[in-house]
Amino acid sequence: RKEVEQDPGPFNVPEGATVAFNCTYSNSASQSFFWYRQDCRKEPKLLMSVYSSGNEDGRFTAQLNRASQYISLLIRDSKLSDSATYLCVVIPFSGGYNKLIFGAGTRLAVHP
Amino acid sequence: SQTIHQWPATLVQPVGSPLSLECTVEGTSNPNLYWYRQAAGRGLQLLFYSVGIGQISSEVPQNLSASRPQDRQFILSSKKLLLSDSGFYLCAWSVEGYGYTFGSGTRLTVV
Numbered sequence: 001r002k003e004v005e006q007d008p009g010p011f012n013v014p015e016g017a018t019v020a021f022n023c024t025y026s027n028s029a030s031q032s033f034f035w036y037r038q039d040c041r042k043e044p045k046l047l048m049s050v051y052s053s054g055n056e057d058g059r060f061t062a063q064l065n066r067a068s069q070y071i072s073l074l075i076r077d078s079k080l081s082d083s084a085t086y087l088c089v090v091i092p093f094s095g096g097y098n099k100l101i102f103g104a105g106t107r108l109a110v111h112p
Numbered sequence: 113s114q115t116i117h118q119w120p121a122t123l124v125q126p127v128g129s130p131l132s133l134e135c136t137v138e139g140t141s142n143p144n145l146y147w148y149r150q151a152a153g154r155g156l157q158l159l160f161y162s163v164g165i166g167q168i169s170s171e172v173p174q175n176l177s178a179s180r181p182q183d184r185q186f187i188l189s190s191k192k193l194l195l196s197d198s199g200f201y202l203c204a205w206s207v208e209g210y211g212y213t214f215g216s217g218t219r220l221t222v223v
Contacts, residue, residue: 004155041200041219042216042217043202043214043215043216043217044156044202044214045214046212046213087155087156099158099161099171100156100158100212101158102148102155102156102157103155104153104154104155105155
């Protein structure tokens, strides 16, 4: 089983739609969780951290379910500029360094 | 502010040729440095990480090596490239293990 699994998509949605991505992780001791965004042929960039209580940043909402070992990202009122690949990222443990484990990504295509 | 530089942006190399990719960080001291590879259609795979000068840890057995000759310099090398070494190579840094920032990446094609 992969350490971090995501539905590769693509999710094709119209502008203004609400779309949700889920991601599951295998290590129950995982410490920290993030969503990164990666545009085509570019480096990943941090979108938001995921906190146990859930957190929101504008149109984006991230949630963590430790019992079921999954995190989610909800995007409301989708924009054309939201088209990208969204990477689920997990830090599996705390130590002298932090090693990010990346999912393969979920591709989102927002169309007019 | 902290910045990370990675070059070249693209590279086409023949099988069997050597490789050297360089990454430098500015505006911070003693960062943790990382090399990741992203194969086409796949997730990022951690290749090497370094917590200090001369300290290199390898995550997967492979045809590549890494070195950290200076605090803010991280180099990825190969003596003889294989076709399977093609991919998107990303350098990243963090301080105290948080706030990963990636360089702009090198797209390597081995032909």
